Amino acid sequence: MARLADDSNEGKKRSAFFLVIRPHQAVAELMAECPSCGAMTSFALELAWRLGAVSCSECHLLMRLVDDDITALRERLIEARMRIDGLAAR
Helix, strand or coil: CCEECCCCCCCCCCCEEEEEECCCCCCEEEEEECCCCCCEEEEEHHHHHHHCEEECCCCCEEEECCHHHHHHHHHHHHHHHHHHHHHHCC
């Protein structure tokens, strides 16, 4: 049975989401770091978004994926693209 992460409480570590882009594949993966045990779990981005949550592969903690998480990933992706463009221009 999955436990639910309570990311709203102050002082508790939030679920950390990372976007992984594979340059030779048209697939984006969402990696999640469990706030409870620290395990890293990977899901297809679209599947994670449709489900609205991902569960830790180790302790089964359910980590919610909300609009703010997607917005933050999008902003970081834009910044990363600008850095990559700058490197490619050198």
